Amino acid sequence: MTNIAMVEAAAKRLAGKAQRTPLLSSPFLDKIARRRLFVKAECLQHTGSFKFRGAWSAISALPEEDRAKGVIAFSSGNHAQGVAMAAQRHGIASVIIMPSDAPTIKIENTRALGAEVVLYDRDRENRAEVAAQVNMDRGLTLIKPFDNAYVIAGQGTTGLEIAEQARSKGVEDADTLVCCGGGGLTSGIALALEKHAPGLRVRPCEPEHFDDVTRSLLSGRIEVNKRTSGSLCDAIITPSPGEMTFPILNRLCGPGIVVSEEECLHAMVLAFERLKIVVEPGGAAALAAALFHGDRIKTDDVIAVATGGNVDKSIFQQALQRFGETE
């Protein structure tokens, strides 16, 4: 089980390797949120999402002999790029197993970061079997996206930075909204804040129809989404919280806030206009909650984590078309 000492140890391993991302603000957004709003711009992290932190943390924690053999991961998204880059910068091999219908650009980006990409047919092949075959003689270590104690610890370093940055801005009591898929980032941040900024309470934010964490926190046990696809917020539509993340979430976080896709797109445009950052739909869920669900928030200040910026150009253009000021 990840603990705060592991988060602090991960921060030491990540020092000088991860970007220290800024905590941004704008009086225009404060006005919409009706309170002071601070945005942790984790979309500016290497590879465009917080995932690099967890990947680096996990890889750097491996015994040297294991690490030298390389790592393997399943992902067509942000975790893939985080693992690929962290492996490349460690000088080790990475194999990323992706569905063959993943967008070409994501396959190419992951390859460009030095990964060996292995494609499988979602309908006819089992990805675990594909991975087992690839890994038959290689001894690659599997890096799971959230149910890995070192990954959670790495994501938690975001929380250590938030604690410091909030204090320097005089923020001591604030709901801290985090876009939540499997809960790796959310639980890691919660561990960091529990010790370093106990007035900051973590609240997971999720898109409609994919509110497994919100429901799990209400029922006290792991709930599962009915739908598994069909959301613009593809980065955070994991079917359920993880077995390692849920106990932490359950102890420290909540209640969750559920936002619509429309609100995420609108939040993306406001982030473009007022913060000058690029956020993907799933990475804008927390910001959308802060901006459009202020009635659910009781603190004078609020912090939202913008978790990623890997958005397709066409979706970004669609958002710009529909929202935002006209000149």
Added chain:
Amino acid sequence: MTNIAMVEAAAKRLAGKAQRTPLLSSPFLDKIARRRLFVKAECLQHTGSFKFRGAWSAISALPEEDRAKGVIAFSSGNHAQGVAMAAQRHGIASVIIMPSDAPTIKIENTRALGAEVVLYDRDRENRAEVAAQVNMDRGLTLIKPFDNAYVIAGQGTTGLEIAEQARSKGVEDADTLVCCGGGGLTSGIALALEKHAPGLRVRPCEPEHFDDVTRSLLSGRIEVNKRTSGSLCDAIITPSPGEMTFPILNRLCGPGIVVSEEECLHAMVLAFERLKIVVEPGGAAALAAALFHGDRIKTDDVIAVATGGNVDKSIFQQALQRFGETE
């Protein structure tokens, strides 16, 4: 004349007031630039450009009695918003004189930051006379956009951060490219680097037809642009370097690099895709130089300052349409 002690003093006044903007990078951009490329994301500064630094520096340096009376500035762009917000956060009045044909959104944004906006008719009125009339009994202090020693010192704090951040990344010898209008930022950064990172040489970057600084550095005297409008890079089409900035530029900077509007739009899209930041055309000139004029650069590493992100939605969409990867 601004000196390094003034830059260091400005940094103290700005501590906790300005954003410390990150120095970003991407292996994808390194590949295009054919060297390590670091981008100082000053578009993430308050009000979306570095101008907040100079405005805060100048206002905070005023004798208290003068400051209490308020400040005045001429600008329809980034300087207007920087002055308005810096004044508001000092709790003092600001008057911004703008042409009546300035985009409504810029007028509204400046007003929303607490400024009193006074419009004048470009064809029939003289802005200095308009300002004199507004200021008849008020004792407002004029904050010039670059020919003000404290403004230059404030912009120079960007250079102090670059020096520290570059050192922490092991960068000791690198051309440092800065988008250049009147030269306030460029000269301020040059003063900071002269002392704190002497291996980083500042080179001004300008759009075609507005290369007054590049030509001035070649001839050794202040040259003037023939055109005064008609560029997408509106933030940096000042007619000539300033009387206070040129001596510093001439002593420390160059040679300049001239880029096309096309290259700026392309650089904006690459910043969107790879760094997740929003950059305006004039704020992308240095990045465009780093990416597309590598043959002019001799150092193994290069630093580019992305100076602002206040781009109209329609221009951003146009850039996305024309450049960038397709999915």
